């Protein structure tokens with residue numbers, strides 16, 4: 001079958017994208033607003049960009065009213081954020097934080113998610129995350145407008161926290177020890193899976 005993305009409904013295109021572009025890593029993004037109130041939300045349209053300069057991206061779409069979500073509002077105001085990665089042990093907590101709380105109400109407080117201060121940015125990081133990236137806003141690229149319109153948030157990575165207990169014998173993070181969850185379509189999360197090791201051609 002084929003789906004003509006230029007004539008299908010926004011909802012259908014979205015469904016086909018999230019059921020096909022997978023597994024998607026999850027950026028669990030902490031931010032603060034101008035008053036210093038913390039916010040935490042998951043985003044699975046998320047990827048690294050390059051190491052020079054160290055850069056990642058994630059994509060909060062506009063909400064149903066066409067307004068930026070709290071995460072983007074806060075980044076616009078305070079210009080920094082933390083991307084936390086999500087182990088299976090925090091999957092439920094992460095999923096809880098997708099709730100639409102009133103602006104200014106902290107998901108960290110509402111769902112009792114322990115956090116610790118970051119070093120280089122104002123938002124706190126999630127204490128139980130095996131990896132957290134402290135980022136300064138590089139730029140926001142707006143793609144489309146109104147409800148469901150997209151925004152690409154590019155962040156300059158300033159500091160990477162890696163929990164010592166996820167490091168493997170080679171000194172790099174061991175995927176099995178990190179036990180990260182990934183997003184598939186609808187309400188499905190993926191965990192673990194079989195690895196295939198293959199040397200890269202020259």
Ligand SMILES: Cc1cc2nc3c(=O)[nH]c(=O)nc-3n(C[C@H](O)[C@H](O)[C@H](O)COP(=O)(O)O)c2cc1C
Pocket residue numbers: 026039040041042043044045046059060061062069070071072094095097098099100101183
């Ligand atoms: C696993 C997961 C992945 C999500 N990925 C995205 C995403 O990539 N972009 C987006 O706009 N919303 C995404 N959402 C929905 C947001 O998390 C949700 O709208 C949240 O309320 C936004 O919070 P905020 O208003 O505090 O920023 C995702 C939700 C879940 C559970």
